[in-house]
Amino acid sequence: MFGYGWLVLIAPLLGFLSLSCLGKRIPRSIAGYLGCATVGFAFFISLILLVHLSVLEPEERVGGAQALYTWIDSGQFHLDFAILIDPLSVFMFLIVTGVGFLIHVYSLGYMEHDPEFKRFFAYLNLFIFSMCVLVSAADFFFLIVGWALVGLASYLLIGFWRDKPSAVLAARKAFVMNVIGDVGMLVAAFMIFETFGSLSYQKVFEMAPTMFLANDMNMILITLFLLVGAFAKSAQLPLHTWLPDAMEGPTPVSALIHAATMVTAGVYLVARCHTLFELAPFTMYVIATVGIITATFAGTIAMVQTDIKRVIAYSTMSQLGYMFLAVGLGMFSFGMFHLMTHAFFKALLFLGAGSVIHSLNEEQDIRKMGGLAKAMPVTYITFLIGSLALAGFPLTSGFFSKEAIIMGAYHSEMGNILFWGLAVFTAGMTAFYTFRLFFCVFQGDLRTPDAHPHESPVTMTGPLVILGFFALAAGVLGPWVDSFLSPVFGGHAEHYQDGFLETIAVFVGLGGIMTAGLLYMVRSDKIEPIKEALAPIQEILFHKYYVDEIYDFLIVKPVKAISVFLEDMGEKKGVDFAVDQVGEQVREVSKYVSLWQSGRIRDYAVNMVAGMALVLIFVAFL
Amino acid sequence: MGQEFILLVSATVFCIGAFGFMVRKNPLIMFMSVELMLNSVNFLLIGYSNILKSLDGQIFALMIMAVAAAEVVVGLALILTIFRTRHDLNVDHLDSLKG
Amino acid sequence: MLIDLGWFSFDLFQITYDGVLLAVGGTAILAALGVVLCSSPIYSALYLIGHMICLAILFLMYGAEFIAAVQLIVYAGAVMILFLFIIALLGGKKESQSFDFHKFMALSFIGTVLAELALSARVGPTRPVTGIFDEKLIADVGNAKAIGLELYSKHLIPFELASCLLLVAGVGIICLSKFTYKPPQRRSN
Numbered sequence: 030m031f032g033y034g035w036l037v038l039i040a041p042l043l044g045f046l047s048l049s050c051l052g053k054r055i056p057r058s059i060a061g062y063l064g065c066a067t068v069g070f071a072f073f074i075s076l077i078l079l080v081h082l083s084v085l086e087p088e089e090r091v092g093g094a095q096a097l098y099t100w101i102d103s104g105q106f107h108l109d110f111a112i113l114i115d116p117l118s119v120f121m122f123l124i125v126t127g128v129g130f131l132i133h134v135y136s137l138g139y140m141e142h143d144p145e146f147k148r149f150f151a152y153l154n155l156f157i158f159s160m161c162v163l164v165s166a167a168d169f170f171f172l173i174v175g176w177a178l179v180g181l182a183s184y185l186l187i188g189f190w191r192d193k194p195s196a197v198l199a200a201r202k203a204f205v206m207n208v209i210g211d212v213g214m215l216v217a218a219f220m221i222f223e224t225f226g227s228l229s230y231q232k233v234f235e236m237a238p239t240m241f242l243a244n245d246m247n248m249i250l251i252t253l254f255l256l257v258g259a260f261a262k263s264a265q266l267p268l269h270t271w272l273p274d275a276m277e278g279p280t281p282v283s284a285l286i287h288a289a290t291m292v293t294a295g296v297y298l299v300a301r302c303h304t305l306f307e308l309a310p311f312t313m314y315v316i317a318t319v320g321i322i323t324a325t326f327a328g329t330i331a332m333v334q335t336d337i338k339r340v341i342a343y344s345t346m347s348q349l350g351y352m353f354l355a356v357g358l359g360m361f362s363f364g365m366f367h368l369m370t371h372a373f374f375k376a377l378l379f380l381g382a383g384s385v386i387h388s389l390n391e392e393q394d395i396r397k398m399g400g401l402a403k404a405m406p407v408t409y410i411t412f413l414i415g416s417l418a419l420a421g422f423p424l425t426s427g428f429f430s431k432e433a434i435i436m437g438a439y440h441s442e443m444g445n446i447l448f449w450g451l452a453v454f455t456a457g458m459t460a461f462y463t464f465r466l467f468f469c470v471f472q473g474d475l476r477t478p479d480a481h482p483h484e485s486p487v488t489m490t491g492p493l494v495i496l497g498f499f500a501l502a503a504g505v506l507g508p509w510v511d512s513f514l515s516p517v518f519g520g521h522a523e524h525y526q527d528g529f530l531e532t533i534a535v536f537v538g539l540g541g542i543m544t545a546g547l548l549y550m551v552r553s554d555k556i557e558p559i560k561e562a563l564a565p566i567q568e569i570l571f572h573k574y575y576v577d578e579i580y581d582f583l584i585v586k587p588v589k590a591i592s593v594f595l596e597d598m599g600e601k602k603g604v605d606f607a608v609d610q611v612g613e614q615v616r617e618v619s620k621y622v623s624l625w626q627s628g629r630i631r632d633y634a635v636n637m638v639a640g641m642a643l644v645l646i647f648v649a650f651l
Numbered sequence: 652m653g654q655e656f657i658l659l660v661s662a663t664v665f666c667i668g669a670f671g672f673m674v675r676k677n678p679l680i681m682f683m684s685v686e687l688m689l690n691s692v693n694f695l696l697i698g699y700s701n702i703l704k705s706l707d708g709q710i711f712a713l714m715i716m717a718v719a720a721a722e723v724v725v726g727l728a729l730i731l732t733i734f735r736t737r738h739d740l741n742v743d744h745l746d747s748l749k750g
Numbered sequence: 751m752l753i754d755l756g757w758f759s760f761d762l763f764q765i766t767y768d769g770v771l772l773a774v775g776g777t778a779i780l781a782a783l784g785v786v787l788c789s790s791p792i793y794s795a796l797y798l799i800g801h802m803i804c805l806a807i808l809f810l811m812y813g814a815e816f817i818a819a820v821q822l823i824v825y826a827g828a829v830m831i832l833f834l835f836i837i838a839l840l841g842g843k844k845e846s847q848s849f850d851f852h853k854f855m856a857l858s859f860i861g862t863v864l865a866e867l868a869l870s871a872r873v874g875p876t877r878p879v880t881g882i883f884d885e886k887l888i889a890d891v892g893n894a895k896a897i898g899l900e901l902y903s904k905h906l907i908p909f910e911l912a913s914c915l916l917l918v919a920g921v922g923i924i925c926l927s928k929f930t931y932k933p934p935q936r937r938s939n
Contacts, residue, residue, distance in 0.1 A: 626748075626749065627746060627749060628745075628746030628747060628748045628749030629742070629743050629745075629746050630681075630742050630745070631672075631673055631674070631676070631742065631743065631852070632852075634669075634672050634673045635673050635852070635855055635856055635859065638669055638673065638856070638859045638860070638863065639855075639859050641863060642859050642862040642863050642866070645862070645863060645866035645867075646862070646866065649866050656771060656772075656775065658867070658868075659868060660775045660778065660779065660808075662864060662867030662868060663779050663782075663864065664778065664779060664782045664801075665867070666860045666863055666864040666867070667779070667782045667783055667785075667786055668782065668786075669860055669863070670786060670856055670857065670860045671785065671786030673852075673856035673859075673860075674786075674852065674853045674856050675786070677791055677843075679791045679794075679795075679833065679836065679837060679840070680785070680786075680788075680791055680794050682833075683785050683791075683794050683795065683798050683833070684785065684786060686798060686825075686829075687782050687785060687786075687798070687801070690801070690802070690805055690825075693805070693817075693821075694805055694808060694809075697808075697809050697812050697814045697817060698808075698812055700812070700814065701812040701813050701814070706888075706896060706897060706900045707900075709814050709816070709817050709893075709897055710897065710900055710901055710905050712814075712817050713817065713820065713897070713901070714905075714908055714909075714912055716820060716821070716824055716825070717912040717913075717915065717916060718912065718915065719825075719829075720824060720828075720829060720916070720919075721915050721916050721918075721919035722919075723829050723832065723833075724832070724919050724920075724923055725919050725922050725923055725926075727832060727833070727836050728922070728923035728926040728927060729926065730836065730840075731836065731839070731840075731926075731927070732926050732927070734840055740840060740843065
């Protein structure tokens with residue numbers, strides 16, 4: 030039915046292969062356009078797929094798994110290289126390739142002066158390919174393949190500036206954290222195969238409801254292990270520490286991977302496996318709880334960070350928490366809707382931040398910025414739109430998606446006042462830190478005198494404008510997203526109306542903006558005592574609740590101590606000694622054995638005839 | 652005088668050839684010893700071809716002759732090359748491959 | 751021709767045939783010993799020619815006229831002449847013969863093998879194989895033609911492979927004699 034679906038995968042793969050293998054034969058001027066063109070082509074195919082899906086009846090839209098090639102057929106284990114084309118995967122295709130295309134174009138300008146321009150585009154194409162493999166997988170096997178591939182692409186791109194030690198360390202940290210998740214996914218896949226005898230989504234999702242009742246121990250374990258993968262990839266507590274560090278990578282990478290697409294893979298996973306998760310309400314509750322705690326936790330940290338990208342990174346974590354809250358409460362299409370709007374406005378904010386950093390010669394500290402509004406009007410306007418959307422200002426896209434989740438946090442089946450309260454509190458914090466950032470960067474006076482801010486080239490501002498449009502207007506797509514995805518999720522998510530609660534949420538958001546304005550625009554002396562009183566809290570928040578330090582103390586230090594001990598006792602005195610002795614003894618023996626190999630032909634002839642004599646004795650007498 | 656004669660003569664000649672190959676140091680004589688061994692097998696094949704009334708033995712003997720001719724030619728060329736480079740005909744001195 | 755002496759009867763033709771066989775076979779063995787035991791290569795080569803001629807006579811007596819002819823022409827003729835050339839080129843230096851441990855080992859192994867082979871000579875033929883040619887047909891068409899017919903029909907592929915082998919050998923010696931070879935420096939250890 031969707032015989033051309035594989036084109037989405039093949040185009041970025043070809044781009045990656047040609048950019049990385051042909052090397053110098055591709056001139057630099059073409060390399061960037063080639064990288065953009067492959068992703069643009071993939072986006073075009075995704076649009077065709079969207080149209081194709083829209084003309085079908087809703088019932089026909091699901092289950093479009095295309096087996097391209099039978100890979101393994103061994104006994105009971107059958108594995109096709111298959112891609113799954115259904116509303117959910119096409120929805121993800123559109124976000125990945127669409128936002129990805131804009132960010133590729135943006136990178137043309139942003140990375141223009143980088144000596145390793147081609148390598149950057151090769152990695153970006155690899156990432157798009159990997160992400161498409163992840164979302165188009167029709168079974169858990171290729172899901173894990175894609176899962177690991179995006180981890181790899183993320184590692185390569187975070188550590189893109191490989192002569193920068195902090196970037197390399199951050200890349201390693203991200204990789205290790207992601208591998209923890211990969212192991213969880215693997216265990217889950219093994220358990221699924223053990224339980225259902227198949228890895229295919231279709232078979233597993235068909236069998237699961239008939240085999241298990243809700244909250245069966247099997248289902249809870251499987252979903253919890255899946256969740257380890259989802260939390261690691263989406264930077265939820267307690268596996269979140271890699272995401273802020275990942276900001277060491279180039280800014281377009283942060284926009285593409287660590288805001289718009291890869292980190293949402295966890296949300297996608299929960300949505301994709303909703304059949305399994307619905308059978309394990311306990312896990313759903315865990316998801317919602319961890320989601321809202323992460324949202325609050327990251328929001329508080331974001332309020333005091335001073336690095337422009339780190340603020341946005343923590344806000345990403347916080348928004349991902351919202352998405353997990355939504356899917357955890359069973360509102361899958363709201364989660365996906367927030368995923369989409371978040372992809373728009375967060376990519377916009379990152380690209381805007383990149384534009385600012387670019388014009389200030391790699392300056393990332395917001396305390397040294399300010400007054401950029403006049404110098405960079407396009408960036409200013411689009412950044413304002415992004416900030417409004419993130420803060421949930423009424424009628425922007427973020428308002429619609431976030432409001433649906435906040436309402437659901439109270440009114441849905443598992444919702445309660447605590448979820449709602451934290452969600453609203455976080456919304457207020459979001460508004461505060463977003464506008465703190467905005468005011469610091471664009472209002473007031475420039476705090477680095479010798480900088481000469483300038484507007485970025487059109488390859489960078491163009492994507493900003495397009496993303497700005499979507500960040501502003503994508504809110505109207507909410508009902509469409511819900512109906513488009515409903516065949517996958519087996520029904521619509523209920524949109525709760527509650528005027529009172531909505532009003533509170535809106536005013537909390539506006540209050541956050543006002544506070545930020547008061548603190549960072551007005552700068553009245555009366556506020557100073559309050560600031561001083563809050564200094565200890567700020568200290569804790571600035572150090573991100575000391576989570577890195579706690580991990581260091583609890584895990585890294587003991588492991589290191591044990592390793593040192595083992596190196597001394599086990600390695601040097603045990604294994605090394607044994608290995609050395611084996612080698613030593615073999616050498617001693619071979620000294621004598623090698624005399625046998627005299628190098629003289631006649632000796633060899635004697636040996637040969639002796640062998641022959643022995644064989645003949647054996648044949649004749651035995 | 653049946654097959655025992657054939658077997659005994661060919662076995663004796665074969666063993667003489669093998670002995671010569673093992674004890675002589677002159678590569679030319681070693682080659683001649685190899686020729687002896689090959690010829691003993693030829694004789695065996697011809698004799699049995701007569702006893703079994705089959706031409707296959709003779710064909711095989713022909714093949715062995717072809718192989719022996721090729722081997723002698725290459726072997727002599729090798730000996731010549733070795734002599735040209737080392738000016739020495741004692742095979743015991745050719746022990747560069749000693750372990 | 752059966753000769754009956756009353757107390758002892760024998761076939762005169764058969765006994766003559768056997769006597770010639772024994773005499774030629776014994777000569778072949780003695781010639782082989784001469785090849786191995788002579789200290790000078792030139793004598794060895796001459797003994798080898800004698801051995802070849804003895805074998806050719808034996809082949810003839812076993813009804814393989816063609817092979818006997820080939821043996822004489824190729825071996826006793828071409829190959830041995832090649833040997834003599836090389837000996838002339840390299841100089842037929844005598845070789846010191848000393849009875850050492852090595853020789854003792856060789857003798858004992860050879861004794862063992864010879865004993866084994868002699869022992870196995872008592873087993874006899876295991877399975878008679880007969881080709882398309884019987885004695886009568888061979889007598890009709892002649893041995894050489896029979897071999898030719900067999901060689902170019904049933905054994906064509908080995909025959910062609912043997913020709914390839916000879917070609918490769920030819921190319922090989924051209925390479926060996928044409929290009930000079932620099933001996934590797936022996937590492938001192």
